[in-house]
Amino acid sequence: MSRYVEVAEAIAMPGLRVVLTPGIPGPFSEAAKGILHVKKLPYVRARQDVLGANPELLRWTAQTTAPVACWNDEPPRCTWIEQLFLFERLAPMPRLIPQDWDERLLMFGLANELMSENGFSWNRRHLMVRDFTRPEQDAATRDIYDKLGRKYWYGPEVSAAAPGRCVEIMQRFTAQLEKQQAGGSRYFIGDALTALDIYWATAAAMLEPLPPDLCEMAPLFRAVYTNRDPALRAATTPVLMAHRDFIYREHLELPLQL
Ligand SMILES: N[C@@H](CCC(=O)N[C@@H](CS)C(=O)NCC(=O)O)C(=O)O
Structure with missing residues (x-):
């Protein structure tokens, strides 16, 4: 299994942190991971507890689903479309949003x-x-x-x-x-x-x-x-x-x- 940190730890870190559900290939989380892989963006994985209370995640993001992506001290991104724009900004190439x-x-x-x-x-x-x-x-x-x-x-x-x-x-x-x-x-x-x-x-x-x-x-x-x-x-x-x-x-x- 991949290495995960706790959300509380991730909040305090700089750089790119992505909250994911260990052990489950949820389509939203796998899509975020796929985009990060294609763009070769390094990130730290933080653990979401599936269907759990996730109190730190709730305090941080006002919701408890995964994935969540956060860059430095910017607001955490909780939806696929915000995450796509963030990843495209951090690594414009290869482009995954068409120019046309x-x-x-x-x-x-x-x-x-x-x-x-x-x-x-x-x-x-x-x-x-x-x-x-x-x-x-x-x-x-x-x-x-x-x-x-x-x-x-x-x-x-x-x-x-x-x-x-x-x-x-x-x-x-x-x-x-x-x-x-x-x-x-x-x-x-x-x-x-x-x-x-x-x-x-x-x-x-x-x-x-x-x-x-x-x-x-x-x-x-x-x-x-x-x-x-x-x-x-x-x-x-x-x-x-x-x-x-x-x-x-x-x-x-x-x-x-x-
Ligand atoms: N907020 C995401 C959707 C995330 C979502 O639906 N996540 C589900 C994946 S099935 C989840 O975390 N389910 C487990 C849970 O809610 O604890 C988006 O709109 O892009």
């Missing part, structure tokens, strides 16, 4: 569908809560996912809408890759890697986790991350998963260091 106006609009539009509230990862998490709070799960598992559901405003309406939201996003991402490939590009936007490729590669873990030799994780989390919803399974196209594998193979750190 239309490409940039498209990249942020699609990234928003994956990463923001009510996006793909958010809705896929609702489905984890739906599936792992069912009566056939053991009490300890149900407790964990009840808690996760309460933290992220799970309920019958969002649960019913979640498969459709995930599927429409997956279909749009498939169409985007097919269009790009027909035009001779291996990437989602333009002809080079952008943050969107990294966001997709890490979000895809919530459909099919990377194999154990590339991503070691506890059996419960592997089961939770493996999609079992038939609508999402039908929308998990070979092109989407091949793109995840290509981005990891060519650009990201393997095996994952959790």
Whole structure:
């Protein structure tokens, strides 16, 4: 396992500190780590306690999720978009935000569908809560996912809408890759890697986790991350998963260091 410091220690440090959840390949945290890897930015890892009270993190950032990125004494960045702008400023090359106006609009539009509230990862998490709070799960598992559901405003309406939201996003991402490939590009936007490729590669873990030799994780989390919803399974196209594998193979750190 990677080396982590406590949040209290990280607050007092200079430089770049990133709060992450040890042992779990959460798509938001893996995306931040992927961007830092591509940009070769050194950073100190601080520990978030998954679903815990995280009192120091709460005092520091007014919230308790991971990841959080903080540079020197600047305000801590708690969302993917603030983190992307910070990392792009600290290491402008390789550029992960397209310079071209239309490409940039498209990249942020699609990234928003994956990463923001009510996006793909958010809705896929609702489905984890739906599936792992069912009566056939053991009490300890149900407790964990009840808690996760309460933290992220799970309920019958969002649960019913979640498969459709995930599927429409997956279909749009498939169409985007097919269009790009027909035009001779291996990437989602333009002809080079952008943050969107990294966001997709890490979000895809919530459909099919990377194999154990590339991503070691506890059996419960592997089961939770493996999609079992038939609508999402039908929308998990070979092109989407091949793109995840290509981005990891060519650009990201393997095996994952959790
Ligand atoms: N605030 C982040 C999202 C972070 C997020 O949803 N983190 C989840 C990853 S599943 C988390 O920390 N879950 C465990 C917890 O809340 O303790 C953003 O908007 O970019």
